[in-house]
Amino acid sequence: MFFNKIFALNVLCVSSLLIGCSGGINNDLREANNSFRYLNEEFVARDVKQPANTDALAFSNRYSIPEPITDVRAALLGKQVDIRPPQKIISLSPNVEVFRDGDLAQLWFYPVDKNHATSINDMLSSVFHLLKDLHVDIEDIDLEKSVIKTDWYEANEFVYPYSTEDLTNESVRYRQRYAFLLLQNSQGVPGVTVQLTDNEMEYPDGSELRDGLTRFEPARFSALMANRLLEVYYKDQQKLKDNAQYSSLEISLGRDNNNQPCWLVNISFDEAYNLLQSLFIAYDITIKEYSSSTGEIKVDYDEFEPEDWDRLGVESWGIDSAIYQFKIGVVGDKTSITLYDKHDKPVPTGIVARMYSGFSASLNKQFLDNKYNKSTKKD
Secondary structure: HHHOOOOOOOOOOOOOOOOOOOEEHHHHHHOOOOOOHHOOOOOOOOOOOOOOOOOOOOOOOOOOOOOOOOOOOOOOHHHHOOOOOOOOOOOOOOOOOEEEEEOOEEEEEEOOOOOOOOOHHHHHHHHHHHHHHOOOOOOEEEOOOOEEEOOOOOOOOOOOOOOOOHHHHOEEEEEEEEEEEEOOOOEEEEEEEEEEEEEEEEEOOOOOOOOOOOOHHHHHHHHHHHHHHHHHHHHHHHHHHHHHHHHHEEEEEEOOOOOHHHHHHOOOOOHHHHHHHHHHHHOEEEEEEEEEEEEEEEEEEEOOOOOHHHOOOOOOOOOOOEEEEEEEEEOOEEEEEEHHHHOOOOOOOHHHHHHHHHHHHHHHHHHHHHHHHHHHHOO
């Protein structure tokens, strides 16, 4: 499985400071605090007078001024100048190395020591957790190429979701798509690259900005999204440290024997069936039909209120109220859990991904609760 290539992230991100915008583009951040008087200077040419009886002059084009560049996407000149420094990818952890490669933001996660390595599930959960927090849908997950592609996402220039405040401030709306590539280097160190793949810009009235992004801005947005990922990851890692007892069940995203997106768990078929059944009972989710021999459980799911999830100690599964069927199978030495809708059709990969972090936490917690209850009965 492709996610077996990755395990890592262990960093802290400092969020970008939000500064009020006016007139669509936030020029306060882009322009120097002086005038552009030099642009009004007129070109003055003077003839070179050569003294008599001297060698002929040799001219070089080395310092010739090129023809004016009018496309601001190719270069920023004159009043189009942007004084902002390149967006920094922020890591405060010594084991994390960050790089910029063109429009790519690269993050590499070296282990602190052999006893402190982030798991594959931690990394995967943080990527999905980020997209869930930003309300970004997933367009595609390519398991072979280890790429997660997002659907269109509406944001402000700091890569936060476009809000009513942005609308009031007449800030430009950015419609964007991103790609997350999970990989390993030659030393086996896991990493992820973040890249802005598509961008559209429009004013609050819906009219599109004709020029689009400058040549420098794609790299800025990729770095900003990488910082969002690092911020979520750091919070997730802190939560794992606070709840270390909930980390004994290994859960990964993969494909079942029908090539459908699924959760893979490192327990037996029977254990997975009993775990799901006990989870639904503990969460008071109505079980409509079940079969232990075929490993199928059909439920009538009603989405909980936020306070209910707080009481359970896990985050929302992020799915709508509906009839669902959970089907259990065996893939190699692991057990698969595949989600189907009321029409007995596999749900899209994006739904499985959105559900991943919350559902995985619920499975882990229930798994530990079941082990605790068994040990208590024996005592």
